[in-house]
Amino acid sequence: MALVIERYLQENIDSHIQIQAWNDLQAFPIFLISQYDFYAMNVLGTQCLLLEIIGEAPALSGIQKHRQRIQAITHLQVVLYYKAITRYRRKSLLEQRIPFIIEDGQIFLPFIGLQLAKVVEQTKKKIQTFTPSAQIAYLYFLYNKDAVVHATEFSNIVGGSVMTASRALNALYDAKLLTYETGGKTGRTKEYRRISDSEYFTLGRDLLGSPIKKVVYVRNVPDNSFVAGLEALAALSRLNPPRYKVRAMCEENLHDSDIEIVTNAEIIQDEKLVELQIWGYDPKPFTNNLIVDPVSLYASLQEEQDERIEQAFEEVLEAEKWYTD
16 A cells, blocks of 8 residues: 555656655553554655555444544644545545545645545556757757756756747656756756667657748858758768758747848749758757757658658768667
């Protein structure tokens, strides 16, 4: 019993809860020892005795007398534990304000103002593709192997709100790419770190989404843009470069820049314009020598059905420590 309910309480109420067998039974009458198993529990700073009924449950009036006797001896709050309970018995316990915990998640602890009803948990949908914020988090941990961060710290590193950062970290945790331990000043802050190199990349690769939101064409290379697409792949491998320049920037920088976008189809076809990819996240934090990072580059070109491109990516990725075939 202890492990099952302890784990539930740690996940839903207090991560520091511990439930241990109560060994000091000498002060209790034999009739109480024969009817209950006793456990010590500290919940949100309040020391309690958790009682699990042995065999057939006594009448409610008897339980109330037993609780009063035990409280008089120990001066502790007394909580009943049930594996299952009838609706009638639960109603009676609530009316009498008798604290209880049921294994299915129903909890009534009036001395700390806590009541949780049974909740049917929805099955989490398996992630098919990273959101832009989750992909940023994936890239951050990929390129910072030993990083250990919590949501607030991560939001300061990559920008954005703490809520967005928390969702991104949780998405990677749900995808089994991150683990966490609780720590910080309160002892309840989730501090995330990633799993091992090759496994991290392999599991995450299948969830990568193209960072490209749209492609436009401009006459000149914009400031705050980075080498991307086939031009970037050619710079990193032995692939022949394209006849035109390819750059990437985030949508926010596009709006902040005075860039003339060419929309005339004939001009686009006839002139060697710059292909400008507008990304769903800023490529800058992960760039090296003004070239977008190799994993974002891979994600932007993964739909290309060209053996030469695949071979070029093998050449690029094999140079990385976190890569595995």
